[in-house]
Amino acid sequence: MELWIVLLIVLGVLALIVVVLALWLVGTYNRLVTLRNRNENAFSQIDVQLKRRYDLIPNLVESAKGYMAHERETLDAVISARNQAMKIEANIGPGFNPADITQLAQAEGALTGALGRLMAVMEAYPDLKANQNVMAVQEELTSTENKIAFARQAFNDSVTTYETYRESFPPVIIAPLFGFKEAAVWEIDDQAQREAPKVNFN
Numbered sequence: 001m002e003l004w005i006v007l008l009i010v011l012g013v014l015a016l017i018v019v020v021l022a023l024w025l026v027g028t029y030n031r032l033v034t035l036r037n038r039n040e041n042a043f044s045q046i047d048v049q050l051k052r053r054y055d056l057i058p059n060l061v062e063s064a065k066g067y068m069a070h071e072r073e074t075l076d077a078v079i080s081a082r083n084q085a086m087k088i089e090a091n092i093g094p095g096f097n098p099a100d101i102t103q104l105a106q107a108e109g110a111l112t113g114a115l116g117r118l119m120a121v122m123e124a125y126p127d128l129k130a131n132q133n134v135m136a137v138q139e140e141l142t143s144t145e146n147k148i149a150f151a152r153q154a155f156n157d158s159v160t161t162y163e164t165y166r167e168s169f170p171p172v173i174i175a176p177l178f179g180f181k182e183a184a185v186w187e188i189d190d191q192a193q194r195e196a197p198k199v200n201f202n
Contacts, residue, residue, distance in 0.1 A: 028171050032180045035162035039183055040094060042155040043101075046186070049148045050089055050108070056144060057082045057115070060137045064118070067128040071121050078118050081111040098184030105186050156185040 061075050068075065085107040092100045122128055129135075162183055166175045174180075 025174065028174045029178060031165060032162075032171060032175055032178070035158070035165055036180060036183075038158045039155070039162050040096075042151070042158040043092075043096065045151040046148065046155055047089065047092075049144055049151050050085070052144050053141070053148065054082055054086050054089075056137055056141050057111075060118075060134065060141065063131060063133045063137060064122060064125075064128060067125045067131070068121065074114075074118050074121050078111075078114045081107070081114040085111045095181075098182055101184040101186060105188060109188055152186045159183045159185045 057078060061078055064071075065075060085104070088100075088104050088107045092104060122134075165171055166180055166182075
């Protein structure tokens with residue numbers, strides 16, 4: 001066999017290897033992009049429900065004020081926790097990092113705790129429990145809390161899928177080269193914060 005034929009075969013094999021590697025690299029990159037975008041979409045679903053929750057809380061507090069004049073500290077704690085969570089949530093943009101999610105989860109946990117304390121105190125006010133405005137806000141808040149829980153689960157599932165792929169071999173080599181960073185699940189540290197506040201006055 002002549003040398004030029006051998007050389008052509010070697011070049012063909014090398015070209016084939018380069019093409020296969022390029023296709024593998026493109027496929028890995030595209031999969032990482034898809035999974036990262038799913039994370040951001042899943043977080044946006046939480047974001048929508050959090051904003052709805054933030055809008056409902058002042059209505060609940062305002063409705064309760066007239067009945068709970070001696071519970072100012074409890075009402076103020078709820079509004080303060082809401083404002084802190086809103087501030088953190090507003091600073092989270094695309095490409096959020098694990099620290100953002102951890103900080104927001106902690107703020108939301110504090111808000112859930114404050115709401116839970118408010119609901120416990122409200123139980124002592126029969127006229128408040130019978131108020132139509134409070135009952136309407138309570139129904140909306142219950143629905144929103146359930147949606148937040150489902151959205152949080154979907155987000156955690158998405159992050160777990162992304163992290164599993166990103167940390168597997170060979171994507172673990174490719175991910176850092178193209179800026180695919182670690183993502184964090186939405187964890188609730190305090191057992192008391194694991195349950196949505198009980199807002200049912202029936």
